[in-house]
Amino acid sequence: MNKFKRGWFPVLTGLLFAVTSAIAIAASSSEQAEQTEEKKPTQVLFTNVNIFDGFAGTLQDGMSVLVEDNFIKEVGKSITAPDAIVVDGEGRTMMPGLIDMHQHVMLNPPEGTASYQTRWDDAAGGAFAHHHLMNNMLLKGITTVRDIAGDPLDVAKAIDMGQLPGPRIYSAGGAISQTGGHGDWAGRNVPPEILGNHIDMSQRTQNTWVVDGPDEVTKAVRLNFRRGAAFIKVMGGGGVASEFDPLEIMGLAADEVARAVEIAADNGTYVATHAYHDKSYNRLLDLGVRSFEHGFLVTEPTVERMAAMGQEVVWSFQCFMSVNTFGDYDAMPGFFTHEQKVKGVAVGKGARNAAMLMNKHNVFTIGGSDMFGLPFVAQIKEDITCNVDAGYTPAQALKHWTGNAGIVLKWSGPKDPYPTYELGTIKEGAYADLLLWDGNPLEDIKLILDEDKLRFIMKDGLVYKNTIVEGDHPYFRPAKAPLTRGQYPL
Numbered sequence: 001m002n003k004f005k006r007g008w009f010p011v012l013t014g015l016l017f018a019v020t021s022a023i024a025i026a027a028s029s030s031e032q033a034e035q036t037e038e039k040k041p042t043q044v045l046f047t048n049v050n051i052f053d054g055f056a057g058t059l060q061d062g063m064s065v066l067v068e069d070n071f072i073k074e075v076g077k078s079i080t081a082p083d084a085i086v087v088d089g090e091g092r093t094m095m096p097g098l099i100d101m102h103q104h105v106m107l108n109p110p111e112g113t114a115s116y117q118t119r120w121d122d123a124a125g126g127a128f129a130h131h132h133l134m135n136n137m138l139l140k141g142i143t144t145v146r147d148i149a150g151d152p153l154d155v156a157k158a159i160d161m162g163q164l165p166g167p168r169i170y171s172a173g174g175a176i177s178q179t180g181g182h183g184d185w186a187g188r189n190v191p192p193e194i195l196g197n198h199i200d201m202s203q204r205t206q207n208t209w210v211v212d213g214p215d216e217v218t219k220a221v222r223l224n225f226r227r228g229a230a231f232i233k234v235m236g237g238g239g240v241a242s243e244f245d246p247l248e249i250m251g252l253a254a255d256e257v258a259r260a261v262e263i264a265a266d267n268g269t270y271v272a273t274h275a276y277h278d279k280s281y282n283r284l285l286d287l288g289v290r291s292f293e294h295g296f297l298v299t300e301p302t303v304e305r306m307a308a309m310g311q312e313v314v315w316s317f318q319c320f321m322s323v324n325t326f327g328d329y330d331a332m333p334g335f336f337t338h339e340q341k342v343k344g345v346a347v348g349k350g351a352r353n354a355a356m357l358m359n360k361h362n363v364f365t366i367g368g369s370d371m372f373g374l375p376f377v378a379q380i381k382e383d384i385t386c387n388v389d390a391g392y393t394p395a396q397a398l399k400h401w402t403g404n405a406g407i408v409l410k411w412s413g414p415k416d417p418y419p420t421y422e423l424g425t426i427k428e429g430a431y432a433d434l435l436l437w438d439g440n441p442l443e444d445i446k447l448i449l450d451e452d453k454l455r456f457i458m459k460d461g462l463v464y465k466n467t468i469v470e471g472d473h474p475y476f477r478p479a480k481a482p483l484t485r486g487q488y489p490l
């Protein structure tokens with residue numbers, strides 16, 4: 001059975017879980033693959049855990065969870081598994097691994113989206129990306145990232161192959177933007193040509209595409225899918241972190257968006273959009289876009305329209321960057337211009353209002369931080385606690401980052417790189433991505449910011465943090481045993 005589906009990775013399929021040492025993964029050979037085939041599945045039984053399942057408003061107390069290889073085989077009050085390694089949860093809270101539904105891992109060099117023009121090459125971009133994927137995402141409990149502009153597809157490939165540790169990545173590939181739009185990061189005098197001579201380094205790195213007309217959209221969307229994109233991101237309106245586009249403008253023209261939606265649908269997947277106001281939201285709703293980022297200037301009739309569409313569409317809430325950062329001129333990143341900061345203040349004002357309306361009308365909602373570049377990438381989980389500051393309950397905030405996120409990831413259909421099991425939930429038939437916490441985040445959401453309270457991180461059946469179980473069983477590397485050179489995590 002194919003456990004991983006990225007088209008570029010057929011050979012090592014199914015091998016990853018069984019090899020508990022990353023060193024062994026790196027040294028994998030066809031001979032080893034044969035041995036692995038015969039190996040009995042590894043089982044881990046968690047006992048005495050209180051479960052947040054990704055959806056419910058209360059914990060299920062005193063539960064057991066049986067993990068086999070890389071998936072959850074059983075959840076129940078008492079489970080018999082005589083061959084399993086047992087982890088006594090001692091009444092801790094278990095929840096699904098967190099899912100950041102709005103990341104830009106390739107945009108982490110210090111100068112943000114402009115970085116690649118003059119100061120860094122894409123090799124440095126990948127190094128920054130992997131550092132933050134590991135240290136500020138996976139090791140803080142974020143086991144899946146939806147990357148929604150930028151092209152980390154080969155970093156994702158290396159992670160899937162076990163060559164690098166890191167979270168799962170669902171990538172949109174390069175964002176689709178018009179000339180002068182939110183994805184046009186070239187200098188003012190640099191012609192942002194597509195598919196020809198890529199003078200614009202942002203396009204050369206495939207982090208964004210500057211396209212005009214349905215035919216150029218077609219080419220860019222298909223190039224993304226060719227590289228393994230799971231969905232498509234279009235720039236449907238003006239933005240904060242870009243130079244040429246006031247917030248009020250429309251982004252791609254209707255026929256350009258329609259073409260992106262058509263090709264995404266032909267590939268069985270969906271389109272997500274960057275947009276802020278009623279006019280762009282309604283045009284994009286008309287055209288079949290499904291994932292709506294930002295939206296901080298929308299009014300109640302638009303929110304009601306989205307609510308009536310149920311889980312056909314989703315609102316993706318970037319709380320921290322709007323409420324905490326964009327609300328305050330002086331708190332915005334130093335590399336922003338004055339005009340960018342003024343735009344940010346307008347967004348900040350609208351964000352609390354938008355969250356209040358979306359919550360009031362029960363719009364299907366996910367959370368995504370949009371927090372990249374230092375210092376923000378080091379404090380991503382404050383986007384979750386910010387949801388509570390904006391009026392949601394802790395259970396709702398966590399649902400945005402787990403259960404609801406897992407539903408939207410599956411909208412990628414045949415382009416889903418992890419198609420075998422569910423994500424964002426603790427139930428039979430979900431990937432074994434799970435966290436154990438001291439305390440109950442449904443009572444005190446802020447405890448998720450305390451890394452010492454995060455005692456156990458499992459992603460895809462492999463342990464990346466363990467401060468609970470003593471012992472030198474190889475399964476618990478990396479664990480309490482002192483780390484040595486070459487062991488994960490570094």
Ligand SMILES: [Zn+2]
Pocket residue numbers: 102104148149370
């Ligand atoms: Zn973004």
